[in-house]
Amino acid sequence: MSARAGIVVTGTEVLTGRVQDLNGPWVADRLLELGVELAHITICGDRPGDIEAQLRFLADEGVDLIVTSGGLGPTADDMTVETVARFAGRKLVLDNRLEVMIADIVSRLMARFPNVDADAVHAANRKQALVPDGAHVIDPVGTAPGVVVPGKPTIVVLPGPPRELQPMWPIAVQTAAVQEAIAGRTAYRQETVRMFGLPESGLADTLRDAERSLTGFDRLEITTCLRRGELEVVARYEPDAAESYGELMTLLRERHGEAIFSEDGSRVDDQVARLLGGRRIATAESCTGGLLAARLTDLAGSSAYVAGAVVAYANDAKAGLLDVDPALIETHGAVSEPVAEAMADGALSRFGVDTAVAITGVAGPGGGTAEKPVGTVCFSVKLADGPAVTRTLRLPGNRADIRERSTTVAMHMLRRALS
């Protein structure tokens, strides 16, 4: 027994690469968690013929479940529901409750746009209240409802915006039609280990050894991914292969204990947030331009420990707002460890906090020299009540990579300093 699924991502903007598809990978993860095997993701534009061809293809491949994303908007080019209804041989019927609900949502939205003709807008949105006969309706999070159309395969139709699709997904999964379609799924366990400071080839080497030496290694489905400078190792296995996973973890701890920072899938951001409990932090940033402060404040509740940041992009801002001695910049250059330390000191004193991180570097593409090429970044972490750590790295990649990687390095330096 098993359950197989396919994902149909619709939208000309996604097909042509103008918008990155976030729904395929997200739904793929959810299916994995459910123990449903994903066979295909297909992407097409807003053309009914192409959408229908993909539905037909997946049905012919014998999948039990199809999940579609996109094409539920009020504009004429959005026709996923209509296409799915035709494919499933069901008529479109007006759902009166839904029509009232959408009208209500739209009225509130329209209050912000007094010049738009409300009647015309209601007419456009009425289209969104048409659902395939016998389908289960998923109430809208934005303005577009989703539908679950029972059958072989069962088809789950969800809107394209991830912040609408994601909260609607668990409701779709709970419907009888989806539960029936995925009845054959296998319960898998999935574990995630995260490492920092280990090259991918080092891990590959260990995994090759594990393949030779570990009994039951072939029952672990392992994928590794290098992301933001961190290595993520995901293992998926049936419950009775847990012992093999335990042996793999023993090997990983032996070989790469220093690099492993998470065995439970927790992210460095959450770990740093926990470690900052009872403390106050400020950042002093040059090349990252505020990205580290933005990352720290990305988490709800961060106002409990984040005081703020100075982005000192210009040298006179380093002097004026962080009290960096201009002579220090003159002598060592703006990208130097003494300047990074002075920036961290400035953040400590200006914000009156006990924890500070400073970053100054060459993000490129210009500004590199033979001595300090693009990618050279100096970091300093200072604790009012503890040690200071300052280091210089050469980070790979383009401007965006270097800026983002810098925030990751800073998060790990913070984690170590506070642990």
Added chain:
Amino acid sequence: MSARAGIVVTGTEVLTGRVQDLNGPWVADRLLELGVELAHITICGDRPGDIEAQLRFLADEGVDLIVTSGGLGPTADDMTVETVARFAGRKLVLDNRLEVMIADIVSRLMARFPNVDADAVHAANRKQALVPDGAHVIDPVGTAPGVVVPGKPTIVVLPGPPRELQPMWPIAVQTAAVQEAIAGRTAYRQETVRMFGLPESGLADTLRDAERSLTGFDRLEITTCLRRGELEVVARYEPDAAESYGELMTLLRERHGEAIFSEDGSRVDDQVARLLGGRRIATAESCTGGLLAARLTDLAGSSAYVAGAVVAYANDAKAGLLDVDPALIETHGAVSEPVAEAMADGALSRFGVDTAVAITGVAGPGGGTAEKPVGTVCFSVKLADGPAVTRTLRLPGNRADIRERSTTVAMHMLRRALS
């Protein structure tokens, strides 16, 4: 006449979302430039049955060209060439020139890994020198060669790493087989219009009117996309439909002239960068936590006009680093127009700049009140030599949406103030 294509992306790490697919969008762009219509992108894991099913699907859909990426490595799970050969009814034959070439590349790579058994590696790589009989070989950029298999459809097989696939693509396009397959291509024009401050339904209404009233409207392939609070309208059409596009633009300008900020596809970020030429800007941010400064400095060369930012997340930082009178916060609250204005004034004077933007708001999920619910954000743009604009908005969505949307609103306020 036209030419249609499909893209098959292979790789379990891509299907499961661990690695983001960069090849689909990249090849999609290249096909668009060539005037080849892309019908489908399909993604599957490293399973020959699923790859073959996708090839069959695209062939049945009548595409002229299939481009595959991935599955060309030396390991046993990489079997795209073998699968394509079987699908095309061609035998695999050893290409002697290719075998020597790959052996040479691999010898040089192996010099860095003295402990690896070179004979075993050569044996593994010999697999990569097997090509479908009669195929055109594309020499490797890494270690994996590509192949072009002539037929209906013609199949271009390329490796997965983008830095290998991308330089091999133009060579594949120049082969006689690909040129023949795409002989029916049409030169399309593509235009992008961007709007801000218009709901998607308002645009939908106008497009429905255009459909009724505009001659040749059906020859314009129009897609609309709501992103970061901006509406993007992309029109694709054959050159002789240019007049219809001109009429559509006249209608859009009449109805939504205020909202249109770009008719040439340029982004607000680039427009603001241009408008900031000769000026100096600083930001004062609370709820966005540095995101606006990070966005401004995302562009190379931004050090010419960005002085820096103060992220004043805590109230005492608003006072200490931006000179906001604590009494003002006491009277009006930290999220208020007077405080936003005082923050902008502080940024102007502290950084000695001529342009400042301040943002203070409730990003949530906590912190909302009846009077100032989550999503309430106050903005102030101040020019030392010109007007100040301050406004308060209620933005939809979750914490991340509100923070990101706030930076977009600030960019548009800057654009208008500087225009």
